[in-house]
Amino acid sequence: MALELVAFDIETTGFEVSDEVTVVGFAVPMGVRAFVQTDGRAAPDVEAAVRDRVESHVQVSTHESERVLLEAVGAFAADRLVGNDVLLVAFNGELWRSGFDLPFLRTRLSRVGVEWPFREMPYADLLPVVTNRFNTTGDDGESRSDLAGVYEVLCDGQYSDLDPFADSAEAVTAYEDGRFGDLVVHNVADVLRTRELGLLSERYCSKSDFKLKSLTPTRHE
Template sequence: MALDKLGKELDALLGEGRVVRGNKIPESKRTPKEPLPYSAGDSIGNISARKVETASGAVLLHEELFPASHIHGEVPLDRFSSLEGLGNVLPTNAPPLPDLEKVIFLDTETTGISRKSMAFMVGIGRWVPEGGFRVAQLFLPAPPDEGALLETLNSECEGAMHLVTYNGKTFDMPLLEGRYTINGVTSPFKSMPHLDLLPLARRLWKRGAGSGKLQAMEAKVLSYHREGDIPGAEIPAEYARYLATGEAGRLPAVFTHNALDILSLGALLAAAAEVGREVTPRIKAEPVTREELIRAADAATDSYEKKKHLRKLAMVYKRAEEFDALLNVTAKMREEDRCDPWPVIEALKVLEHKAQDYLTGSEIAKEALELGFWHPDDREAIEKRLARLAKKAGE
């Protein structure tokens, strides 16, 4: 099914056009226009689940405990319990991970990839003190009960102090934060340190893996090859079909897909720690001058390191009031990461207050809003600057 057609069907099923962005969903709009054509049970096909009810509705929770002896690819789960050496391969300013019991591994399955999309499944992996890796999967049987999924997710995250995802900074977390805002539920992730494994995996293993995709890393690093896995691009259609018919279809395969993603997060983190234990930490002087920062940014193969050097360079130009150079650097940063609000905001400040180029500023703001997945606070900041720029430009 084409994504545009799927998106239209999901919009109709979810009634998303009735939601006012940034506001809590009114009670009158929490029910679909027509009754759902099925009754949600306590299982999805052959996947057993228990119903968790909150003031906002009900969500289904499937739990599975993988023993420490379980092997994922070539990685026994008991290796998850030791992250010694991980600090040797993390960026220098990355916060250290706490005790593993306080780390959560998160992955979502969503209705699509647009700004209107929602997560119909959220999987959480945690190491349990008695030994083993618990995977809890929250499934949304009825979209109007989305608040219940988020509230139950908060309960699952109690005591957590660090978040681990794969490409979560670009996709999963901006999407979830937006849904928290729409539903008027407080997010536990706003102030939680977040380690996105994608940049780290690219830096450590992309040359051999040939791709930064999770399944390529599974094959290269873990010697794990999925068999019969449902392609990610087909998952939204399975949920749409479930909403329309009430039939589980291939949703059990979606649960398996999500659980494998979470197991791979833990295994890759353990593998990264093993790499760290084999290297000697190197202490080197950070680039400081313009020339050093330019060379460091050009030489960086890791996206995180490149952005770090470019941001420092931008601040050098800002302090020197060399605004044309600052705009050039922020343009490079936007190309590197379209979901980083900092270079967008800095460029808009210069174009509004220094260059007084309101049209260019408006174009940059519009392009950013169109292309990026944004935390609601960042989107609001860009929208406010766009409104001022448009007014000054006479639009």
């Protein structure tokens, strides 16, 4: 039986060890589950605002702090992902000696004392699969290696117009300004693009091209 592909992506306040996770999103076959923290600020009707702009089914929950968000992600993973034949994928989420999402998440979980949420499931990074097994050179002659660029070259681009940001760095400003709807829509666009690239890779690449690794920690309670 084939593993169910679940795409994963996070947004943060920056890249330093003291920066925080602001959004965590998962794209599953039935839609998107997103978690956003507001740092105690009011954020009424975020889910409704996101659903007005996204055709896919989206469920959004708001949380008053990073810790509460990470605890909610852990509960979701335990209920929906762990033990359900899931393949978690990301685009540059974690590679050998590089990647962003998973290393950043480990640091923040350890800082706030929340347990690692991804156990008993395999993980594969799509960046090397896509860039090594597909031609990602656009009509301008430039090779693409970022999520938005690779997606635009290889897929039909249906989620490109969904993203309200021209650059991912805008996610930091949106969070600071309290534009949580825009921030979540950006994350939704990213996880949907990631999942589409994953499905494309499954159709045209061999199993050996996916360098699977276990995310189960060596020691856990």
